[in-house]
Amino acid sequence: MSTPGCSSFPPLGGRHKPKNLKLLSFNANGLQKNIPELTNCMSEYGIDIALIQETFLKPNRPRACAIAGYAQLRTDRTYARKGGTALYYSRSLHCCPIEIPPLINMEATGCRLAMTGHRTIVIVSVYLPSPKPLLRSDLRALLVLGDAVILFGDFNCKNPRWGCAVMDENGEKLDRLQDRLEFEIIAPSTANYFPYNDSNRPSTLDIALTKGVALSLNCIEPLNRLSSDHRPVLLKMGPPDGGRPISTIKITDWKKVSTAFEKIDTPPLNSIPDDIRTTEQIDHAIGALTSHVRTVVKRCEREVPASSDRRKFPPDILELIRAKNKALRRASAYPTPEYRSRARALQREVKARV
Numbered sequence: 066m067s068t069p070g071c072s073s074f075p076p077l078g079g080r081h082k083p084k085n086l087k088l089l090s091f092n093a094n095g096l097q098k099n100i101p102e103l104t105n106c107m108s109e110y111g112i113d114i115a116l117i118q119e120t121f122l123k124p125n126r127p128r129a130c131a132i133a134g135y136a137q138l139r140t141d142r143t144y145a146r147k148g149g150t151a152l153y154y155s156r157s158l159h160c161c162p163i164e165i166p167p168l169i170n171m172e173a174t175g176c177r178l179a180m181t182g183h184r185t186i187v188i189v190s191v192y193l194p195s196p197k198p199l200l201r202s203d204l205r206a207l208l209v210l211g212d213a214v215i216l217f218g219d220f221n222c223k224n225p226r227w228g229c230a231v232m233d234e235n236g237e238k239l240d241r242l243q244d245r246l247e248f249e250i251i252a253p254s255t256a257n258y259f260p261y262n263d264s265n266r267p268s269t270l271d272i273a274l275t276k277g278v279a280l281s282l283n284c285i286e287p288l289n290r291l292s293s294d295h296r297p298v299l300l301k302m303g304p305p306d307g308g309r310p311i312s313t314i315k316i317t318d319w320k321k322v323s324t325a326f327e328k329i330d331t332p333p334l335n336s337i338p339d340d341i342r343t344t345e346q347i348d349h350a351i352g353a354l355t356s357h358v359r360t361v362v363k364r365c366e367r368e369v370p371a372s373s374d375r376r377k378f379p380p381d382i383l384e385l386i387r388a389k390n391k392a393l394r395r396a397s398a399y400p401t402p403e404y405r406s407r408a409r410a411l412q413r414e415v416k417a418r419v
Contacts, residue, residue, distance in 0.1 A: 081155075083180060084183075084304050085301070085302065085303040085304070086178075086180075086301070086302045086303070087114075087301050088115075088116065088188065088300040088301075089297055089299055089300075090115075090116045090118075090190070090271050090273070090300070091115065091271075091295065091298070092192070092219045092258075092294075094293040094294055095119070096121065097121070097130060099291055099292055099416075100130050102290070102291055104133070106288070106290050106291060107153070110288075112153075113155050113158060113178075114154045114158075114160075114178070116188070117151040117152070118192035118218050119147060119149065120139065120141070120149035120150065122139060122149050123141050123143070123149075127139075134157075136154055136156055138152040138174050138175075138176060139151045139152075140173060140174040149172065150191070151190065152188070154178070158179075159179040162176055166207075166210075167206075168206060168207075170194070170197040171191060171207070173190060173191050173192070173216075174190045175189035175207075176188055177211065182304055183304070186214070186278060187214045189207055189214070189216050190217065191207065191217065191220065192218050193219065193222070194221070195221045198234065198238075199235040199238050199242075201242060201246070204246060204274075205246060208274070212277050214274075214276045214277060214278070215274070215278060216274040217273040217298075219295065220235070220271075220272055220274075222272075223270070224240055227252035227269050228256060230266050230268065246276075247276060249278075250272060250274060251274075251275060251282060251300070252273075253269060253271075255269075255397060256400075257270065257271050257297075257298050258270045259405060271287075271298045278302070280303060281304065281305045282302055283302060285301075287299075289391075289393035292412040293412075296393070315366045315367070317365055317366050318367070321364075322362055325361045331357065333356065333360070334354065334357055337354070385411070386419075389408070392408040
């Protein structure tokens with residue numbers, strides 16, 4: 066089944082009904098150029114559903130921007146350039162597409178997800194193009210799609226209540242509609258939109274609205290990743306009791322281990338005598354060296370989800386991506402023209418190389 070401007074609906078997904086939920090919202094400002102790094106990011110963070118805005122995709126390329134292991138849903142803008150929304154859900158999930166009702170100003174793509182310990186949740190990728198006004202009718206049409214609904218995306222609504230420097234008409238209206246339409250607003254504590262024009266201040270435009278959702282908020286935060294004027298926003302939710310802990314494994318950064326072993330000044334080894342004469346001294350030296358190795362390795366370990374299957378880029382590309390992410394973090398903390406310009410330059414370089 067298909068609708069104008071939408072990709073054909075894939076069959077029902079898998080049978081996994083999760084207790085916890087990891088969502089990623091990202092205004093891509095053009096999806097095609099972001100696919101390699103987005104794929105890596107989704108794998109690294111174990112994303113269940115990714116919600117994309119401003120895909121710039123068109124119906125004449127229905128298979129564009131596929132991501133292995135995920136079903137793709139799309140609502141392409143057919144009446145003008147740019148725009149468009151998309152949604153990727155893991156094929157392991159008990160998930161299916163939903164029809165989006167006619168909207169006036171908003172663009173949206175949605176799915177229905179079966180959960181364990183919670184009623185079915187409707188999840189929608191939402192985009193309100195600037196400078197179109199926020200309409201109550203659009204918002205209400207999406208909020209009544211199910212008993213439990215999450216709308217996540219770029220609402221283009223500014224309000225100091227969710228971290229914006231100023232309030233605009235859309236932000237004031239969204240705040241006013243919260244009580245009338247009975248939804249909650251979830252926003253990251255730091256800005257996620259950094260305009261290409263350095264004279265414009267950063268803002269928080271990518272937020273989530275929830276209605277009838279009984280899951281607890283574990284975190285919502287921008288990630289200093291990918292290449293757009295919007296940072297992707299990660300949203301984690303789970304049962305109030307916390308549910309079962311996520312299975313993890315430890316991985317070791319052996320490059321850091323090697324660097325640590327090259328240090329000349331290693332106090333833990335200073336107790337080993339230069340001239341070892343007795344078996345007791347041998348045992349002591351072995352113990353001290355073993356303890357030092359274990360300590361160094363432990364300091365260079367980090368936990369990742371056991372299901373993580375990150376696709377590796379070549380070392381030079383990974384180094385470039387790390388430099389870009391570092392620049393993005395610096396630009397987020399100190400949004401000076403110099404830092405923002407440097408971050409954008411590295412974003413462009415990553416786009417060209419990936």
